[in-house]
Amino acid sequence: MPMRIEPLPALDADLLWQQAACGLLVTDDAGVITRANSTFARWLGYDQEQLLGRPLHTLLTMAGRIFHQTHWAPLLHVQGSISEVKLELLHSAGQRIPMMLNAIRRQHHGVMIQELSLFVAEDRHRYERELINARLLAEERLEHQLMIEQVLNETQQELREAHAQAERRAELAERMVGIVSHDLRNPLSAIRMAADLLQRNETDERQALERHARMVSHIGNSVDRAQRLITDLLDFTLIQVGRGLPVTLAPLDLHELVANTVEELRLTFPGRELHHERHGAGGFLGDADRLYQLLGNLVANAMAYGDSNGTVTVSTRFDPHSVILSVHNVGEPLPEQAQVHLFEPMTRGHQDDGRHNLGLGLFIVREIARAHQGDVAVISTADMGTTFVVRCPRSPEHGG
Incomplete structure (x- = not known):
């Protein structure tokens, strides 16, 4: 048999208004409070009578007042209602109370009023x-x-x-x-x-x-x-260990240095024709020992891979901005693919002619040239033979 539920006694409407679980306000269309329930007054630390006739915006923080004037008050007038507006109200003791606002604007007995309900949002705020x-x-x-x-x-x-x-x-x-x-x-x-x-x-x-x-x-x-x-x-x-190739630059006579080096190299390669040609004149800052090493490597390379009956020609030339040292030999030209990596370490000129070297000579030549702020290039054709050309500025700024 279903349980019989007794009807609840009628509730006092004013009591519901006063003790509602939210703050309830009524204001005129200008926002002046005309009615406030005890819940709202208790939350803000006022007597209800203290709130009557008080503009609502005076209970807001400065940021809340600006937000009220620029946003939710105009929006309420335009659309007639707003919901879940977050704002902060000031307690009578000065602390801020975060709240959520819902409002309706309607006509009551020919007068526009605003009905507002507010909920403390401390938990939500937290x-x-x-x-x-x-x-x-x-x-x-x-x-x-x-x-x-x-x-x-x-x-x-x-x-x-x-x-x-x-x-x-x-x-x-x-x-x-x-x-x-x-x-x-x-x-x-x-x-x-x-x-x-x-x-x-x-x-x-x-x-x-x-x-x-x-x-x-x-x-x-x-x-x-x-x-x-x-x-x-x-x-x-x-x-390889990153210390670079050390050079000590000093003024020198390049023509004379190369001439003396060629004389010594003739003793190293007896029976081979080795000539020196000089063009122009001028000063040069260089490392004599390193240039001797550079020329020795280039001449040794020309003797090893050039025509054994041909002449090796060393040339030193000055132009307005550069010093040029070249070594030329006749004989079989270098393959084009070999010229690409010729100055890299561990690269040999020939692999099958029985003449071997460590493959570092031309690499060292390039590094010595770069230490003098210059570089080296090779030109090799069947008609002209092979020429290694080292070009450096006449006054290198610094050594390597």
Whole structure:
């Protein structure tokens, strides 16, 4: 049998108005309070009589007054109602009370009135603050996480690059060990062979002297080859570790320096034609030892890969802004594909002619030229032969 529900006794409308769970106000169309319930008066710390006749905007904060005048009061007049407007009202003691406002504008007995209901929004306000703080914390943590990921990615990239560089250096070291062991073996073997021949007894004193002279010459040439190889290797090591190729610039007579170097190189390459041509005159700031090394590498390259019966020509030339040093030889031209990487380390001119070198000579030439603020280029054709041209400014600003 269904339960019988007794009807509730009639409720007092004025009591409902006074003790409602929200603040209730009535204002005239100008916003002056004409009625306020006890709930609203208690929330703001006033007696109800103190609120009557008081403009509503005087209970708002300064920001609330501006918002009232520019936004929700005009909007209420235009559309007749507003809902869930957030604002702050001032307690009689001065503290701010966050509230939510709903309002209706209507006509009552021929007079326009405004009926407002307000709810304390402290819990909602606290929730919004916590929500904002949580969002800011989440954004901060996300930013921190992204920063960590970026650092991790950068670190991984650095590790990959370091690993690749280590592999390249290990490969380069392995290649260098193989090449150096081969290239040093040649002059050392020649020195040993010459020493063995010098120990032989000769009955003919004249033949013995001639043989001794030839062997001493071979030993000297082999020592020069080994010394060039070791010098290039040391310079290459300095460049690889990032110290650069050191130069000491000083005024010098380039024509005279090259002429003296050519005279010494003629002793290194007996039986080969080596000429020096000079054009123009002028001063030059350079490192004499490095320029001697540069020219020695270029001439050794021309002797090794040019026509063995041809002439190697060294030229020094001054123009208004540059100093030009060139080495020319006749013979088979360099393949175009070989010219692209000719000045890179570990690059050889020929692989199958039995003449080997460490592959650093032309690389060192380029680095010496750059240390003098210049550079080197090659021109190689069947008709004109091969010419290496080093061009530097007449007064380099600084060394490497």
